[in-house]
Amino acid sequence: MPTIFTKIINGEIPCFKVAEDENFLAFLDINPNAKGHTLCIPKKEVNKILELDEETYLGLMSFSRKVGIALEKTVDCKRVGMSVIGLEVPHVHVHLIPLNEMEDATFQHKVKLSNEELSGLAQTIAAKVV
Numbered sequence: 001m002p003t004i005f006t007k008i009i010n011g012e013i014p015c016f017k018v019a020e021d022e023n024f025l026a027f028l029d030i031n032p033n034a035k036g037h038t039l040c041i042p043k044k045e046v047n048k049i050l051e052l053d054e055e056t057y058l059g060l061m062s063f064s065r066k067v068g069i070a071l072e073k074t075v076d077c078k079r080v081g082m083s084v085i086g087l088e089v090p091h092v093h094v095h096l097i098p099l100n101e102m103e104d105a106t107f108q109h110k111v112k113l114s115n116e117e118l119s120g121l122a123q124t125i126a127a128k129v130v
Helices: 004-009 054-074 115-128
Strands: 017-020 024-028 038-042 079-083 094-099
Touching (some): 004 024, 004 038, 017 115, 024 054, 024 115, 038 054, 054 079, 054 115
Antiparallel strands (some): 017 024, 038 094, 079 094
């Protein structure tokens, strides 16, 4: 059965897209730890990051770096943190989280953004991805 992320890749479920190429997709987390919390995923459905072949792993890190740089230019934060946990969805994903405090990375505190805010934010970040 396809994961929710595969359904997003296939267009079955909408997302607030930040960046995309032939192998990877980045979109805003709809239950974010902080404004701008972004997920970067490979389009190939693989459960665990260490199960990725080396080329895909390195490609995901390079893609995530580009998105993270754009995110840092868009959202006021001390830095953009990166986390790979993968317990909630069995499809590799990198969390890019704008951080101002350690609590922003704990996944215990969430922020609420409207669909309009998410859409505008996704467009602003997307315009800065190089």
